[in-house]
Amino acid sequence: MRVMVIVKASKESEACQMPSEKILTDMGKFNEQLSNAGVMLAGEGLHPTSKAKRVRFSGTNRTVIDGPFAETKELVAGYWVWRVKSIDEAVDWLKRAPFDGGTEVEIRPIFEAEDFGKEFTPELRAQEERIRSRNARI
Numbered sequence: 001m002r003v004m005v006i007v008k009a010s011k012e013s014e015a016c017q018m019p020s021e022k023i024l025t026d027m028g029k030f031n032e033q034l035s036n037a038g039v040m041l042a043g044e045g046l047h048p049t050s051k052a053k054r055v056r057f058s059g060t061n062r063t064v065i066d067g068p069f070a071e072t073k074e075l076v077a078g079y080w081v082w083r084v085k086s087i088d089e090a091v092d093w094l095k096r097a098p099f100d101g102g103t104e105v106e107i108r109p110i111f112e113a114e115d116f117g118k119e120f121t122p123e124l125r126a127q128e129e130r131i132r133s134r135n136a137r138i
Contacts, residue, residue, distance in 0.1 A: 002041065002110040003082050003090045009075035010102065014048045014068065026098035034082065039093060043080035073104070081110070 019027070034040035049067035056063040069075060084090045090107045099105065113125055120128075 001084060001086065001112070003084060003087060004108050004110055005043075005080040005082060005090065005094060006076055006106040006108065007045075007078040008104040008106065009048070009072050009077040011072055013077040014050070014072050014075065016048050016050070023098065030096065030098055033096070034080070034093065039082045039084060041081040041083055043078070045078040046076060048077075049075055 031040060031043060034043075049069040052067035052069070054065040054067070054069070056065060082090055082093065084093070087107060087109060094105055094107060097105070113120055113128065
């Protein structure tokens with residue numbers, strides 16, 4: 001199964017306070033462990049929402065909203081995509097992460113093709129595979 005591991009934003013991340021060399025080193029080691037174990041598929045940190053935009057859809061109307069956005073605890077500062085056997089394995093990996101007090105991280109399963117049932121027709125499955133294959137080459 002694949003999971004998205006979502007690192008919640010903090011006042012510091014939203015203020016664009018860069019992590020220390022020690023934190024970067026520790027996180028690099030952790031990411032290397034994940035990669036060596038075949039768990040980590042992707043992972044990145046995100047700029048603060050002061051550099052972001054949102055697009056709100058209402059019928060045919062599109063409204064662009066400039067950041068920053070309120071409610072820091074609901075914002076995302078970074079993410080990983082991991083391949084694990086179970087969500088419990090993801091929790092076990094995450095417990096090893098070099099975060100300190102106050103950091104909140106959410107783990108959410110990613111939908112797989114079989115989750116969609118018969119509505120995900122063979123034609124839609126083929127289309128999805130073509131897109132994944134093309135993206136893997138980029």
